[in-house]
Amino acid sequence: MAADMQTAICPTITAFDPHEFRHQMEVASSLSKRLHIDVMDGDFTPTKSPALEQIWWPHTVQADLHLMYKKPMDELEKIIKIQPELVIIHAEAEVHHMHFAGELHKNGIKAGLAILQSTQIEKIQDIMHSFDHILIFSGDLGRHGGKADLTLIDKVKKVREIYDDVEIGWDGGINEQVAEQLVAGGVDVLNIGGYVQDSDNPQNAYARIKKLIGR
Numbered sequence: 001m002a003a004d005m006q007t008a009i010c011p012t013i014t015a016f017d018p019h020e021f022r023h024q025m026e027v028a029s030s031l032s033k034r035l036h037i038d039v040m041d042g043d044f045t046p047t048k049s050p051a052l053e054q055i056w057w058p059h060t061v062q063a064d065l066h067l068m069y070k071k072p073m074d075e076l077e078k079i080i081k082i083q084p085e086l087v088i089i090h091a092e093a094e095v096h097h098m099h100f101a102g103e104l105h106k107n108g109i110k111a112g113l114a115i116l117q118s119t120q121i122e123k124i125q126d127i128m129h130s131f132d133h134i135l136i137f138s139g140d141l142g143r144h145g146g147k148a149d150l151t152l153i154d155k156v157k158k159v160r161e162i163y164d165d166v167e168i169g170w171d172g173g174i175n176e177q178v179a180e181q182l183v184a185g186g187v188d189v190l191n192i193g194g195y196v197q198d199s200d201n202p203q204n205a206y207a208r209i210k211k212l213i214g215r
Contacts, residue, residue, distance in 0.1 A: 007183050007213055010036040010064060011206065012171070012193035014144050018050050024197055025057060031206045034062045036171070036191040037084075038142070044070040044093065045142030052078040062086075066114065066135070066171070066191075068142060070094055080107045088112030088135050088169075091124050101130040114171070116141070117149060121158040132167060134159050136187070139172025144194035148173030153185035160186055176208055183213045 011028035013035065015021035028035045039055060042048030045068045049055075052075055057063040065084040069075060072089045073096075079087055080103075087104055089095060091113055101111035112133035113124060128134060136155050139146035148170075156168055169189035170182050179190060192209060199205035209215075 007187070007215065008034055008189045009206065009209055009213070009215065010034050010169075010189055010191045011196050011202075012036040012038060012144070012191050014038040014040075014142070014193055014197075015049060016047060018054050021050050021054070027197060027202050029058050029061050031196070031202065033060065034064065034085075036064045036066060036169075036193075038066045038068060040142045041069040044068050044090070047142035049142075052082065055082065064088065064112070064133075064189075064191075066112075067093075073100060076100070076103055079104075080109070083107075084109060086110040086112050086133055088114050088133060091115045091119050097127050098130040112169070115155070117152065121155055121162070125162050128159065128163050128166065133169060133189075134163070134166050135169040135171055135191075137171050139193070144197055146172040148175075148178040148182070150178060150181060150185075153182070153187075156186045174209070176212060179209050179212050 011031050013024040013028055015024050040047050040049045063084040064086040066088045071094050104111045110132040113131040114135035114137050116137050136152050138149045138152050167188045170187045171191040174190050174192045175195045196202045196205045
């Protein structure tokens with residue numbers, strides 16, 4: 001874990017229409033001051049979210065925007081306009097990654113880089129120092145759920161060896177069975193989707209994870 005960091009637990013919003021987005025946002029923002037918002041273009045992903053113009057969050061929370069877009073540069077102006085705290089793009093996207101990160105930084109926005117399960121750390125090791133956050137993705141792209149592939153913890157270790165101070169997040173399959181192992185493996189940010197959003201009692205589900213990791 002990065003020095004002087006406490007593990008963050010970020011409820012995730014993965015919605016396919018504005019009504020569902022509002023419902024998930026209300027749930028997530030009642031639990032945490034830091035949220036993870038998935039936005040999908042229907043091209044890089046099999047699903048599509050509301051457009052960036054329809055994405056919002058309460059002013060009292062920090063929004064991490066996970067941009068699952070094939071061509072994120074096309075959305076840069078819209079992103080700058082809504083001013084999230086952090087924008088995460090994919091290593092597999094069609095973009096000049098370092099330039100994109102630099103444009104975010106010039107506008108006071110942190111930059112994150114996500115890698116899918118099949119993408120090796122070697123692919124990003126030469127550019128990761130341009131980013132503030134590295135996201136290890138173990139989910140079902142564009143949907144809640146998925147399974148936490150704990151073999152990917154090796155990627156957490158490799159990132160930390162190369163870039164000790166970077167914040168490392170995990171997205172996909174987080175529940176009571178794996179949360180402690182992820183934190184022990186060096187993950188700084190747990191992005192929790194279906195475990196909370198699909199629960200009959202999201203508050204209790206979130207509280208169980210907090211208790212497990214000593215928050």
